[in-house]
Amino acid sequence: MPCPEREVNPVSETFPRPAESARPTMIDVAKRAGVGLGTVSRVVNGGAGVRDETASRVRVAIDELGFQRNEVARALRPGKKSSSLALVLGDLTNPFYATIAKASLEVAGQDGFAVVLGSVDEDPEGERRAIQELVGRQVAGLMIVPDQGDHSFLAGAGVPVVFVDRPAHGIEADIVMVDNEGGGKLATDHLLQQGHERIAILLAPSYYTTGRRLRGYRRACRAAGVEVDESLVIQLPEGTAEAAEKATRELMHRPDPPTALFASTNFLTEGVLRALREVTKQPGFGEPAVVGFDDFRLADMLPTPVTVVASDIAELGRIAARLLLDRASKSDTRPPQRIVLPCQLIQRGSGERSATGKAAGRSGG
Amino acid sequence: MPCPEREVNPVSETFPRPAESARPTMIDVAKRAGVGLGTVSRVVNGGAGVRDETASRVRVAIDELGFQRNEVARALRPGKKSSSLALVLGDLTNPFYATIAKASLEVAGQDGFAVVLGSVDEDPEGERRAIQELVGRQVAGLMIVPDQGDHSFLAGAGVPVVFVDRPAHGIEADIVMVDNEGGGKLATDHLLQQGHERIAILLAPSYYTTGRRLRGYRRACRAAGVEVDESLVIQLPEGTAEAAEKATRELMHRPDPPTALFASTNFLTEGVLRALREVTKQPGFGEPAVVGFDDFRLADMLPTPVTVVASDIAELGRIAARLLLDRASKSDTRPPQRIVLPCQLIQRGSGERSATGKAAGRSGG
DNA sequence: CTCCTGGACGGTAACGTTTCCAAAGTTTAC
């Protein structure tokens, strides 16, 4: 039985509907409590310097009227930035970004800060516009996963900025990121240890991170005395699984295919695996080793559990938010920090296949 | 070679640092352009009723000073709600929520609206606080994935509200959701058709959706003349994969285990699969059929690709945002809508295993 | 009893924008 078509019915129950009613202000509260405006303000802000009896009278009035402070008016006062942080990032559907968002949301929430989200899809101009918009909203600070391009326009914004995952040009600000180069080296070293010498690396067109990971790859190869076959360094036109799948398929059908693949992004890893699933069904195709960058859900549940180089992404978001909150409250006046989180190798099987076709090392788990 | 420890160094390059400089206001612009305040406002807001020559003079001044409108002050004016929507939801790490967030962000962004996020973790009081906070920020509208409990306090907020994924009590507002009951029936029907009669259903403690999906399950069973074994209706204490894994393991070790499982949530499906991977390794355990609710990434890449009942979650977010924007702009004054998106069955293999242990129907893809 | 001190409270001026009204300037109509 097929699902019903999309149905559009007015709900039938009768409940109060959100009314465009005028919300009570402090003045209303003051009148009702029979006190002055200043007194209400004092009560709302902690109540220092107000007699208990007066304060409770005010609180009663607040409850009765359902008053709630207008944060916008509050933020208008000079020096009182709004208690919101802004987070500008790419695709929230990417667990990498979603994890950062969630973690920073939690940290900000503990301090009573909201997080305003700006999502940008690989569009430097769009990013700039989004940032300007958010600055106009008087946010207390900006967390940015920056795109390529000059970010010096932020210097005059009068707002603390923390860059996440990659640095930006043209401005000196805090930056929290993972050890991309180290991770790239870690992954490549691991594959080299299994005896692989033809290791392909797939790179998303992302600004910065890609370059660092490639650098780690090269460094590992050089250290091992393995010459890099430049035809195995694949710069994808897009950072999607589909692009990686297509590239991998082509790669594996070459006369001299790689015996191992290093996918420098979680989505790329997915694409690689999709391609390999097809390709290795055909006779004569050995299954190459695969290492991914960034862990992902279900990586351990795939037919061959996937070995990855990973770091604590949630921690990335937490650190960024904490740093930004400290900057915003002026409690942190150190020079801009550069915080780099380590990566670690998680061996699950796909990366432990030796160059001769057999799996080595522990697999699973 | 292990990764380097977390390193914390000041960045060395010398770039302008974000300064706490006073931002120029319209008054500054007016002075510089030699015009009145009102004229600047008119130019900033589209420039109707201003001579071209005057307007361009103002624009020059704006550029020179780097003026940018203070959205907070703007939002203070009566009737001018800030151009932000609020989205209150649970765990952003859940692709389900992340998809909603992304979709609504896109739609809102097209209209020049930002989205303020409030994340709440299964805490009715926390949800209420988060919502109040956001209302205080004068958002133009609220999108809420509501928790259990009374939401009538929203009636006086003076802000349009759209509920997403599940309705709320105590207030009449728009609601956009998927056809939970239909989806539950669809999944169960499918399993029944494979000859299963002992179908377990795993339910997260989530408000509302769980109940509807269970209802679909029961309706399907009744229609097929299969009596529901209540011991196969598993109410989990938590909506996590771990809880589902544990429950599934226990379930499969019963004297009379189910021949099929219906996991009513994406995380639950994951837990079920984890448990089955362990359990079915042991001799004497046939692999039960599995159908999940909500599609998830890599579902088709698992050893047995996973059959799911799914709907267009992104569309859920898009519709909600669009509806809210229309409500906020007063261009939509219809009575509250109830929009239900259909579910469809995606057969991939795990749900097509027959009760006798053999896979039936098409698998893969 | 008076003066002083200090806490409690009330009032008012911002904050930066939009909106409205009036004034000034310009065109059109007679």
Next chain:
DNA sequence: GTAAACTTTGGAAACGTTACCGTCCAGGAG
């Protein structure tokens, strides 16, 4: 040539809050 109508412009009020500055009262000291 004058009146009327319209366009363009300037200025002031208001939005709801906080910060500051007085005022007022009570109580203690002289």
